[in-house]
Amino acid sequence: MIPFSLPLIDEDVITEVNDCLTNTGWLTSGPKVVALEQELRVRYGLPAVCVNSWTSGAMLMLRWFGVGPGNEVIVPAYTYAATALCALNIGARVVMVDVQDDFTMDPVALAQAITPHTKAVIPVDLGGWPCDYDALHAVLESEEVRRRFVPTHVRQEQLGRPLLLVDAAHSIGATYGGRANVHGGDVAVFSFHSVKNVTTGEGGAVVLNLPKPFDLEEEYRFLKHFSLNGQTKSAFEKNQVGGWRYDIVAQGLKVNMPDICAAIGLAQLRKYESELLPERKRLFERYQEAFGKCDWAILPPGKDAVRESSYHLFLLRIAGYGEQERDALIRKMAKAGIGTNVHYIPMPMLTLFKELGYRIEDYPNAFRLYENEISLPIYNGLKDDQVDFVCENLISFI
Numbered sequence: 001m002i003p004f005s006l007p008l009i010d011e012d013v014i015t016e017v018n019d020c021l022t023n024t025g026w027l028t029s030g031p032k033v034v035a036l037e038q039e040l041r042v043r044y045g046l047p048a049v050c051v052n053s054w055t056s057g058a059m060l061m062l063r064w065f066g067v068g069p070g071n072e073v074i075v076p077a078y079t080y081a082a083t084a085l086c087a088l089n090i091g092a093r094v095v096m097v098d099v100q101d102d103f104t105m106d107p108v109a110l111a112q113a114i115t116p117h118t119k120a121v122i123p124v125d126l127g128g129w130p131c132d133y134d135a136l137h138a139v140l141e142s143e144e145v146r147r148r149f150v151p152t153h154v155r156q157e158q159l160g161r162p163l164l165l166v167d168a169a170h171s172i173g174a175t176y177g178g179r180a181n182v183h184g185g186d187v188a189v190f191s192f193h194s195v196k197n198v199t200t201g202e203g204g205a206v207v208l209n210l211p212k213p214f215d216l217e218e219e220y221r222f223l224k225h226f227s228l229n230g231q232t233k234s235a236f237e238k239n240q241v242g243g244w245r246y247d248i249v250a251q252g253l254k255v256n257m258p259d260i261c262a263a264i265g266l267a268q269l270r271k272y273e274s275e276l277l278p279e280r281k282r283l284f285e286r287y288q289e290a291f292g293k294c295d296w297a298i299l300p301p302g303k304d305a306v307r308e309s310s311y312h313l314f315l316l317r318i319a320g321y322g323e324q325e326r327d328a329l330i331r332k333m334a335k336a337g338i339g340t341n342v343h344y345i346p347m348p349m350l351t352l353f354k355e356l357g358y359r360i361e362d363y364p365n366a367f368r369l370y371e372n373e374i375s376l377p378i379y380n381g382l383k384d385d386q387v388d389f390v391c392e393n394l395i396s397f398i
């Protein structure tokens with residue numbers, strides 16, 4: 001049996017979690033969260049706020065930007081539903097746009113979808129492959145968009161255009177123009193869900209890359225409170241002798257990350273660039289090489305002159321296949337003991353979004369990518385002979 005995905009639970013993770021249980025004795029936000037945020041800050045030179053999921057981190061940042069009912073948030077049709085739900089959950093309207101052949105948001109479609117109600121755009125680094133940040137930025141920075149932007153919140157006035165919030169749920173470690181992908185938007189949100197490249201069980205992090213006049217340290221301090229019910233002290237700080245008094249300074253959310261979760265991520269992140277990411281890349285390239293000789297294989301992008309993926313998913317497409325053939329292939333792979341997946345069923349094909357009036361016919365490229373896509377196992381701990389077994393089976397079935 002080769003499962004589609006498995007979280008990495010090794011000696012380092014066990015040691016770090018044990019430290020939490022037996023030494024610090026602290027379970028919710030405390031020293032491990034501080035250490036995890038510090039790990040991120042050292043990497044990127046930017047402040048990062050740990051939260052309890054990507055979804056809650058994105059909701060937090062939309063609320064921070066004053067987005068709510070009557071506003072529009074633009075997302076790609078081809079993504080996991082959370083990209084849209086974070087906006088729906090705060091009462092905003094979701095506007096979907098189609099994607100390009102590399103699975104990422106089409107900047108031309110974005111330009112056409114922007115209205116005076118648009119407050120935020122959430123492109124997705126799908127499978128770990130960075131979006132075309134320069135093109136997306138150019139759209140948002142255009143004079144036309146700036147002129148039509150109607151600020152209804154002090155932070156919207158400061159930015160003067162819609163917020164570029166990158167869904168980096170898949171893409172920790174990806175690069176764009178030789179720099180970490182977190183420099184691509186105003187805000188990048190990572191997911192540390194159990195199936196992602198780095199996990200805390202459940203969790204996420206918001207990395208702040210806001211342009212001037214924002215003061216990143218001030219916004220970081222505010223978001224630490226804002227992610228904790230707007231409370232000025234964490235339980236850890238209140239628990240220090242004499243530290244009882246606190247204030248509630250804003251109507252925040254309760255989305256802080258527990259230390260017990262941060263400990264798992266800390267052990268993984270410390271060796272992410274040195275061990276875990278190179279190993280993923282190696283597996284990705286092993287797949288690329290095996291399918292490179294097959295004329296029916298449409299390979300996912302991994303690296304070009306500008307971008308490098310975090311190799312989160314191996315999104316193989318089979319030329320000429322439709323939904324039926326692809327689904328049959330998945331069943332055959334399952335019979336052979338191989339777990340596969342599809343990333344993604346475009347949102348307009350899901351019941352909730354159909355009921356809200358979205359139609360897949362409006363997103364032809366999303367459907368074209370979906371109908372012949374099959375995601376293959378790729379994770380730390382997967383062995384070379386398992387990759388070979390996956391390839392041999394898949395090639396023989398086709």
Ligand SMILES: *Cc1c(COP(=O)(O)O)cnc(C)c1O
Pocket residue numbers: 052053054055056079080082083124167169170191192193203204
């Ligand atoms: C996993 C995922 C999310 C949601 O992450 P959570 O941490 O589970 O909230 C959002 N967007 C994409 C593209 C994802 O794959």
